[in-house]
Amino acid sequence: MNTVMRVLLVWALMTAVTAATSGFSWNNSLAALLTVAVLTLVVRATNASGWSLASMLFTLYFGITWVNTHIEAVLFHVMSPNDAAKSLVLGAATAFMVAMVLTTALNRWIQTPESLPGTARTKPWRILLAVLA
Secondary structure (H helix, E strand, C coil): CCHHHHHHHHHHHHHHHHHHHHCCCHHHHHHHHHHHHHHHHHHHHECCCHHHHHHHHHHHHHHHHHHHHHHHHHHCCCCCHHHHHHHHHHHHHHHHHHHHHHHHHCCCCCCCHHHCCCCCCECHHHHHHHHHC
16 A cells, blocks of 8 residues: 555544544545645654654654644633633544554554665654754
């Protein structure tokens, strides 16, 4: 199965989970597709694999998709801090599942020849640093 098919499979799973919890929306479906595409680019740009890669994907997805939006929601009084905290627990579970599924779908639990340290790939800490900046 090539990378495009794997990305589409993860996108379909994310869309199905979102539709099951909050109803189907083209906006959510497009957001899920873009999220999976960007995370796939991150996976292909790094030499990380296994738990190192999964934890990096979790941090990226949880930080950008959940923490950032909830901070804004609390600051602009769209959501109370208690509701935000409860929602962040769901967000952490979702981010964990996305990281595990994407790492599995892209066959990155073990190091492949393309992901060995000698190749011209980006280090995981550089990607995290770029996101935090």
